[in-house]
Amino acid sequence: MAQDARxxxxxxxxxxxxxxxxxxxxxxxxxxxxxxxxHAVLRQVDHRRRRVARAxxxxxxxxAATLPAYRERLRALRIEGRRCVGEGPAMGPSITRVVVTVAPDVPDEDPTRRPRERSAALLVPPP
Known part of the structure; x- marks a missing residue:
């Protein structure tokens, strides 16, 4: 793990x-x-390694139970570093991807944007 951090x-x-x-x-x-x-994670891992030798x-x-947390933190920091330079996912490792398929029989026209019908009262010619 220290090698990964380095x-x-x-x-x-x-x-x-x-x-x-x-x-x-x-x-x-x-x-x-x-x-x-x-570097903080690396210091913590080195500290744990020295403590294990005497424990x-x-x-x-x-x-040993703390090691998975350090691995996960290093994985997150690797992703964060990639994000800093514009690589990798912008929102993190668990992005949801949505794919929308529109059936061919769906009209192209938006029904909420139909032109309003003009009433006859609005079409009164000027005197």
């Missing part, structure tokens, strides 16, 4: 450098936030 970090650093060269402040700020969070069986189970 790989994500390297990619974000490359993209951050590119954003700075291109003077893309918004992109650089987004990447910088994601990179800071990846007893119960503490090891506890530390």
């Amino acid at each position: 790989a994500i970090s390297r990619r974000l650093v490359r993209e951050l450098d590119r954003a700075r060269v291109e003077r893309r402040a918004d992109r650089a700020a987004c990447l910088d936030r994601a990179l800071s969070q990846v 007893g069986p119960a503490a090891r189970r506890h530390h």
